[in-house]
Amino acid sequence: MNIKSPFVLKQIIEHRQLFTQLVAYIEEHDGDVEIPSRLYRFIVRQAIQTEATQGNDRERDRIRYTLSEDNLLRERLIIRKDPARGTLVLAPFVVDMLRHFDIGRMRGLSQAELEDLRDGLNQSLAAFQELPIDLKNDDFTDELRLLRRRIQDTLGKMQESIAALEAQGDHLADQVEQQDVGSLEGAAETRRALENINRIYQRYILPALEFLDPKTRFKKGVPAITAIRRIAKLAGESDQPALNEEMQLSANAIQSYVKDIDSLRLSLERYVRQDRQQRQQYDAVERAFNAIRLATEERHDDSFRNLYIPVRHAAIQSPGTFAGIKRMRFVRLEWHDIDHRADIEEFTDRRIEELRSQLDKAGSVKVDPARARRSEAELQEQLRQHEVQALLERWTIPDDCQDLHASLHDYLGSHLEGYTLNDLLEALDWVMALPDFKFHARFQHLEIAHGELALSYHPLIPREAPATEITV
Numbered sequence: 088m089n090i091k092s093p094f095v096l097k098q099i100i101e102h103r104q105l106f107t108q109l110v111a112y113i114e115e116h117d118g119d120v121e122i123p124s125r126l127y128r129f130i131v132r133q134a135i136q137t138e139a140t141q142g143n144d145r146e147r148d149r150i151r152y153t154l155s156e157d158n159l160l161r162e163r164l165i166i167r168k169d170p171a172r173g174t175l176v177l178a179p180f181v182v183d184m185l186r187h188f189d190i191g192r193m194r195g196l197s198q199a200e201l202e203d204l205r206d207g208l209n210q211s212l213a214a215f216q217e218l219p220i221d222l223k224n225d226d227f228t229d230e231l232r233l234l235r236r237r238i239q240d241t242l243g244k245m246q247e248s249i250a251a252l253e254a255q256g257d258h259l260a261d262q263v264e265q266q267d268v269g270s271l272e273g274a275a276e277t278r279r280a281l282e283n284i285n286r287i288y289q290r291y292i293l294p295a296l297e298f299l300d301p302k303t304r305f306k307k308g309v310p311a312i313t314a315i316r317r318i319a320k321l322a323g324e325s326d327q328p329a330l331n332e333e334m335q336l337s338a339n340a341i342q343s344y345v346k347d348i349d350s351l352r353l354s355l356e357r358y359v360r361q362d363r364q365q366r367q368q369y370d371a372v373e374r375a376f377n378a379i380r381l382a383t384e385e386r387h388d389d390s391f392r393n394l395y396i397p398v399r400h401a402a403i404q405s406p407g408t409f410a411g412i413k414r415m416r417f418v419r420l421e422w423h424d425i426d427h428r429a430d431i432e433e434f435t436d437r438r439i440e441e442l443r444s445q446l447d448k449a450g451s452v453k454v455d456p457a458r459a460r461r462s463e464a465e466l467q468e469q470l471r472q473h474e475v476q477a478l479l480e481r482w483t484i485p486d487d488c489q490d491l492h493a494s495l496h497d498y499l500g501s502h503l504e505g506y507t508l509n510d511l512l513e514a515l516d517w518v519m520a521l522p523d524f525k526f527h528a529r530f531q532h533l534e535i536a537h538g539e540l541a542l543s544y545h546p547l548i549p550r551e552a553p554a555t556e557i558t559v
Contacts, residue, residue, distance in 0.1 A: 090153045092162040098153045099181070102134045103188045109177065110185045120182075121174040124156065131155075187247070195255075195291030196248040201298040204244070207237045208315060209308035215318050220325035231330075234318070238337045241311065245295075249347045252291055256355055259284050263358060284358045292352050299345040302531060312338050349527070379431075475513050478502055484518075491518070491526055491547035496535050508535070508542050525550045 099106050108130055109122055131154045138147040152158065156175065159165040167176040196204075211234040218227050262280040266273040297303050301312045309317070319334030478499065488494050495514050500506050518524065528545040535542045 089161055090158055092164055095153050095159060095162060095164055096181075096184075098134075098150055099185075100188075102137070102150075103185065105130050105133050105137075107185055107188060110182060113182065120176050121169075122177065124168075124170075124173045124175055127156065127175060195252045195287065196244055196295060196298075197290060198294040200244070201294055204237070204241050205298065205305075205308065205311045205314075208234075208241070208311045211237060212309070212314040212318055215321055220322055220327055220330070222327075238315065238341075241341055242337075245341065245344045248291070248295065249344060249351070252287060252351055255287060256284065256351060259287075260354075260358060263361075281358055281361060284355055285363075288352070288355050288359045292348060292355065295348045296345065296352065299342060299348065300529070301342070302529065304531070312342050315341070471510070472513055475499070475503065475510050476517055479514055479517055489546070489548050490533070491515070492533070492535060492542070492544050493546075496537070500537070506537075508537050508540050511535070511542065 109127070112122060112126060113120065131150070134150050134154070135147050138144075138150060156165060156168060160168055164178050164181055165175050166178050169175070211230060214230045215234075218224065218230060221227055222231075259280045263277055263284070266277045266280070298311060301310050303310050308314070315334050315338040319331045319338065322328075322334060323331035482498055484491070485494060492511070492515070495518070496511055499510055499514060503510060519526075526547040527550050529548050531546060532543060533546050535544070
């Protein structure tokens with residue numbers, strides 16, 4: 088029995104909550120388009136059982152015939168079936184339809200996908216530059232049809248990408264805000280959510296902004312919006328006002344998505360900074376723990392005969408490192424049936440008694456020179472920060488400022504003795520924290536060299552600055 092594709096798609100849509108498992112499988116396997124036949128048959132059996140429990144015997148038989156693999160293959164909804172390997176490949180539009188129903192399974196456009204879209208529009212630009220713009224020319228009309236399809240594809244994918252990124256970003260942000268970081272499980276969940284937010288920010292948000300920025304410079308070709316506007320200019324010069332207007336509107340429609348992407352960037356930046364800070368804290372704790380473990384291994388002789396870690400050992404010079412995790416419970420380290428935690432606690436209690444007796448006799452305790460030098464360095468760093476902030480309180484951002492990094496560099500270099508690039512970074516953190524800060528990053532790499540160091544950065548420009556197209 089041959090059942091036409093509209094009826095097949097209707098059955099899939101009615102049971103879409105089951106068929107979205109196919110999209111989940113594809114996403115879990117990083118876009119692998121081959122689906123195990125057993126997974127598809129399992130989903131069909133679930134749909135049949137759903138109808139059977141409701142007593143719809145006629146509908147159950149209809150699903151069995153409609154969603155059979157052979158019927159989908161005849162209707163070109165399955166484009167390939169491999170019985171030997173037990174796999175099948177659904178038509179791309181069917182997978183896109185299922186993704187549309189389950190927005191949480193959708194993904195943002197990656198760097199490679201955005202580059203593919205830009206290359207297609209650059210190919211259309213090259214073709215329009217070589218062909219005469221004549222609607223009666225078949226070669227031109229073929230290229231125009233291909234260009235329109237590429238523009239529609241870009242608009243559709245950008246819209247889906249933004250919807251997917253918004254859904255995933257909101258979900259992950261809720262996870263971060265609702266987790267109890269005081270427990271190990273909550274801290275682990277929060278860390279995973281922050282890592283996923285950082286991955287979305289780096290892999291999807293920043294490449295999308297670069298794709299939509301007409302000022303971005305590429306090694307080959309021009310930005311996608313620039314390519315469409317150049318095609319519009321060629322149409323206007325060839326006395327095709329309707330085509331010129333169509334291309335201009337298409338370019339504006341694509342560029343309008345930059346506001347949505349930029350709002351996503353602003354909403355996720357706080358979590359990206361939190362993820363970076365948390366990674367640094369975890370690294371500090373891990374380094375301190377490894378130092379203690381190494382010191383324990385060095386002093387261990389299978390019997391632990393009163394051999395303790397020296398009080399001046401580098402591993403315990405900064406006990407404040409562990410101050411933030413007092414409530415966390417560590418898994419006991421089983422090593423030759425010895426409780427190292429109890430041994431360290433015993434050593435700590437004994438050492439405290441020794442220091443107290445030393446204080447009673449001498450009236451003071453000798454300060455560790457290494458720790459004193461570190462405290463002095465921290466004090467100097469705080470004084471330097473106050474000096475930089477005092478200068479910034481007397482500084483006003485120039486009205487014509489088009490590079491905040493360069494303006495701060497020039498101002499601090501002329502007013503701050505012993506100026507370094509670290510002072511510039513401190514000043515930027517202070518300025519960007521102001522409530523009336525209205526600058527955003529231009530996706531262009533610049534560099535400031537000072538002394539033996541150089542700083543690579545994205546220039547910060549006023550948010551109200553108009554974006555003009557670069558034409559050649």
